[in-house]
Amino acid sequence: MPVNTLTETTPLTLNEGNATSPKGFRGAGIHCGVKREKADLALLVSEVPASAAGVFTTNKVKAAPVRYTQRAIAGGRAQAIVVNSGNANACTGDAGLADAAEMADVASKALGLDADLVLVASTGVIGVPLPMDAIRSGIPRAARELSSDGTAAAAAILTTDNFPKTAATRLEIDGVEVTIGGMAKGAGMIHPNLATTLCFLTTDASVPPAVLRGALKRAVSESFNAITVDGDTSTNDTVLLLANGRAGGPSITNGEALRRFTEGLTRIASELARMVVRDGEGATKLIEIAVEGAASDLEARQAAMTVASSLLVKTALHGGDPNWGRILAALGRSGVEMNEATTDVSFGELLVVRGGLGVSGVSGAAAAVLEEKEISVRVGLGVGDGHARVWTSDLSEEYVRINGSYTT
Amino acid sequence: MPVNTLTETTPLTLNEGNATSPKGFRGAGIHCGVKREKADLALLVSEVPASAAGVFTTNKVKAAPVRYTQRAIAGGRAQAIVVNSGNANACTGDAGLADAAEMADVASKALGLDADLVLVASTGVIGVPLPMDAIRSGIPRAARELSSDGTAAAAAILTTDNFPKTAATRLEIDGVEVTIGGMAKGAGMIHPNLATTLCFLTTDASVPPAVLRGALKRAVSESFNAITVDGDTSTNDTVLLLANGRAGGPSITNGEALRRFTEGLTRIASELARMVVRDGEGATKLIEIAVEGAASDLEARQAAMTVASSLLVKTALHGGDPNWGRILAALGRSGVEMNEATTDVSFGELLVVRGGLGVSGVSGAAAAVLEEKEISVRVGLGVGDGHARVWTSDLSEEYVRINGSYTT
Numbered sequence: 001m002p003v004n005t006l007t008e009t010t011p012l013t014l015n016e017g018n019a020t021s022p023k024g025f026r027g028a029g030i031h032c033g034v035k036r037e038k039a040d041l042a043l044l045v046s047e048v049p050a051s052a053a054g055v056f057t058t059n060k061v062k063a064a065p066v067r068y069t070q071r072a073i074a075g076g077r078a079q080a081i082v083v084n085s086g087n088a089n090a091c092t093g094d095a096g097l098a099d100a101a102e103m104a105d106v107a108s109k110a111l112g113l114d115a116d117l118v119l120v121a122s123t124g125v126i127g128v129p130l131p132m133d134a135i136r137s138g139i140p141r142a143a144r145e146l147s148s149d150g151t152a153a154a155a156a157i158l159t160t161d162n163f164p165k166t167a168a169t170r171l172e173i174d175g176v177e178v179t180i181g182g183m184a185k186g187a188g189m190i191h192p193n194l195a196t197t198l199c200f201l202t203t204d205a206s207v208p209p210a211v212l213r214g215a216l217k218r219a220v221s222e223s224f225n226a227i228t229v230d231g232d233t234s235t236n237d238t239v240l241l242l243a244n245g246r247a248g249g250p251s252i253t254n255g256e257a258l259r260r261f262t263e264g265l266t267r268i269a270s271e272l273a274r275m276v277v278r279d280g281e282g283a284t285k286l287i288e289i290a291v292e293g294a295a296s297d298l299e300a301r302q303a304a305m306t307v308a309s310s311l312l313v314k315t316a317l318h319g320g321d322p323n324w325g326r327i328l329a330a331l332g333r334s335g336v337e338m339n340e341a342t343t344d345v346s347f348g349e350l351l352v353v354r355g356g357l358g359v360s361g362v363s364g365a366a367a368a369v370l371e372e373k374e375i376s377v378r379v380g381l382g383v384g385d386g387h388a389r390v391w392t393s394d395l396s397e398e399y400v401r402i403n404g405s406y407t408t
Numbered sequence: 409m410p411v412n413t414l415t416e417t418t419p420l421t422l423n424e425g426n427a428t429s430p431k432g433f434r435g436a437g438i439h440c441g442v443k444r445e446k447a448d449l450a451l452l453v454s455e456v457p458a459s460a461a462g463v464f465t466t467n468k469v470k471a472a473p474v475r476y477t478q479r480a481i482a483g484g485r486a487q488a489i490v491v492n493s494g495n496a497n498a499c500t501g502d503a504g505l506a507d508a509a510e511m512a513d514v515a516s517k518a519l520g521l522d523a524d525l526v527l528v529a530s531t532g533v534i535g536v537p538l539p540m541d542a543i544r545s546g547i548p549r550a551a552r553e554l555s556s557d558g559t560a561a562a563a564a565i566l567t568t569d570n571f572p573k574t575a576a577t578r579l580e581i582d583g584v585e586v587t588i589g590g591m592a593k594g595a596g597m598i599h600p601n602l603a604t605t606l607c608f609l610t611t612d613a614s615v616p617p618a619v620l621r622g623a624l625k626r627a628v629s630e631s632f633n634a635i636t637v638d639g640d641t642s643t644n645d646t647v648l649l650l651a652n653g654r655a656g657g658p659s660i661t662n663g664e665a666l667r668r669f670t671e672g673l674t675r676i677a678s679e680l681a682r683m684v685v686r687d688g689e690g691a692t693k694l695i696e697i698a699v700e701g702a703a704s705d706l707e708a709r710q711a712a713m714t715v716a717s718s719l720l721v722k723t724a725l726h727g728g729d730p731n732w733g734r735i736l737a738a739l740g741r742s743g744v745e746m747n748e749a750t751t752d753v754s755f756g757e758l759l760v761v762r763g764g765l766g767v768s769g770v771s772g773a774a775a776a777v778l779e780e781k782e783i784s785v786r787v788g789l790g791v792g793d794g795h796a797r798v799w800t801s802d803l804s805e806e807y808v809r810i811n812g813s814y815t816t
Binding site: 058059061062092093127233311315318324328329332333341396399400 | 468469470501534535643723726732733740746747749761765766803805808809
């Protein structure tokens with residue numbers, strides 16, 4: 001489990017941890033036979049029914065588990081999540097939807113819960129029926145292995161990820177210690193998988209469903225919706241959050257308590273999202289694109305995302321090439337209000353473009369900045385007060401090799 | 409000069425040719441010293457003032473020659489185009505604009521024309537002042553080398569292109585033989601260049617400026633605006649069209665004459681645009697994405713362009729991987745009306761997806777289709793009558809190598 005490296009100055013106590021760090025959550029991860037060898041089935045269970053919120057892919061082609069879970073979570077209550085990796089159960093028609101429902105049903109029986117308290121997620125190959133025999137026999141076995149150690153669950157949701165992605169934080173809200181934890185999987189896309197992001201967040205705070213939805217929406221906007229690896233949106237992307245109230249504090253509904261809870265949630269989601277980018281296929285660098293001085297925050301986000309998605313920018317940063325013209329060109333086509341004569345660009349603290357013109361004599365220093373593994377590109381548009389920050393990876397030959405290989 | 413391969417059944421007589429094939433046009437291409445060795449300065453001149461129309465980059469960061477030529481062409485008349493390669497004269501501020509104006513001025517004196525009849529274009533490194541000494545001495549030398557052979561001009565506008573791009577066609581309009589020709593340069597982006605598309609079209613037809621603008625807009629919509637190599641839009645993209653009337657026919661203003669002229673123009677522009685894709689950096693395949701059954705032509709275009717721009721699709725096609733799930737996922741996020749249950753996908757004539765589900769037993773045959781150098785992907789959305797066709801290239805490791813290398 002990676003050390004959590006958040007070091008901001010706000011009074012959050014950060015710790016190593018994962019989705020079972022909050023009180024009253026248990027997890028399990030096993031190999032059931034969807035994949036050949038690696039763990040492929042995870043359970044995450046709360047000891048009591050929890051408030052639940054979810055954010056799902058905007059792709060019109062939605063995998064069966066996404067459609068199933070969108071309905072199951074509508075009431076705002078859930079107690080367990082069952083996840084398989086190795087098969088996305090996407091583009092599988094009505095049979096796929098029946099399989100997703102059966103996954104929930106089998107899990108509910110194994111756990112002794114109502115079926116409508118079980119949420120489902122899948123990731124992996126698309127267009128292939130789920131191997132239900134493996135899933136049916138696997139779920140009861142996973143239920144018997146539930147424990148307070150969330151590491152096996154975090155491993156079982158991975159596909160081509162190079163490392164598990166977990167984080168947790170403790171914070172005091174209304175005098176009570178509350179824990180927020182989570183696990184994620186990233187953009188693993190070896191044929192014939194799609195890039196799927198899954199993230200499962202947990203907390204022992206007590207938060208009503210409607211409030212929880214708002215907090216999750218805000219946290220995802222600043223984290224999983226602020227990253228791009230290759231611009232594709234999967235059929236299976238899912239972020240789920242369970243809040244079981246076992247910390248014992250009063251219900252969080254508004255004011256300073258909600259502000260602190262949302263801040264903590266956002267930081268955990270951001271940390272997991274950045275891990276996903278860092279582990280992007282073929283990625284060698286984590287790149288932050290920060291835009292300020294835009295006409296609005298929305299325009300700043302749009303400008304930052306256009307730069308972050310530009311193949312020319314991503315290949316230049318991969319090659320350590322301080323090619324600021326590509327950044328200006330991406331800003332120029334982003335559709336936002338901008339004027340090259342008021343645009344500044346910095347690599348880290350080094351100003352390379354002032355008022356649309358290259359600063360002379362800095363290309364050597366700029367190339368040195370771009371040798372780093374974590375790069376910050378800062379853009380000032382000089383037309384307003386809008387600002388935004390997004391994260392992306394570089395684009396390497398390795399990305400093409402991974403995604404072009406025919407491996408069926 | 410590549411053999412023109414248009415073979416449609418309409419009664420156009422196609423021939424090898426280029427921008428000097430129409431009557432009354434001469435061209436020249438020389439090395440003046442912007443680049444180290446290769447030709448870098450081109451002239452294209454009509455013996456009489458011509459109707460002129462242009463289409464320019466929509467990027468808000470526009471190179472100086474784009475801004476200069478947009479103003480110069482506003483009156484709809486021009487007689488000469490001067491082009492340098494090796495330096496884009498972009499992000500060069502007021503000095504760059506003065507340099508573009510001086511290029512036109514020097515050319516007008518060398519050619520004995522009014523300066524406002526000269527258009528300017530540039531492509532190459534950005535953020536670096538034009539070497540005006542080389543340009544000043546080069547233009548009169550190029551003027552002395554003008555001839556009816558357009559091949560030197562076609563070579564002098566290239567940057568990292570692997571081959572010159574020229575085409576021409578003859579057609580009878582109102583009983584008069586009219587010729588349309590052109591030359592283009594493609595998406596050469598070795599550091600620190602940007603992907604710039606330049607295209608110069610000529611015709612000896614007589615067409616008033618307002619009509620010419622409409623025909624060019626239509627032709628570009630079906631050609632240069634229907635291709636994508638990497639989704640970036642350059643600061644310098646320019647398509648110019650001169651019509652000098654030397655064929656001697658009546659003025660083309662409407663009806664069947666205009667329809668035939670626009671059709672011929674569109675076919676030459678399409679041929680040049682496909683050459684640009686075929687010569688995309690690292691491209692090994694020319695891929696046509698045809699969408700039908702969309703809610704509108706506009707939605708069909710949007711769906712086709714989303715598929716054509718998807719890195720996951722482009723890498724899969726590079727690797728010969730019949731991964732139709734990536735195509736469905738791209739359609740699903742394209743924002744158009746679609747429903748996976750009514751969506752079909754074919755590779756060439758081979759149906760691989762019927763009603764959103766994979767056709768079984770065809771993956772071997774599909775992989776064989778994808779071995780070809782020219783691939784057609786056909787999508788039926790089944791929701792309306794809209795259709796569109798766009799072209800793209802595959803995405804190879806070579807693309808990343810070319811664009812990530814630091815070569816200053």
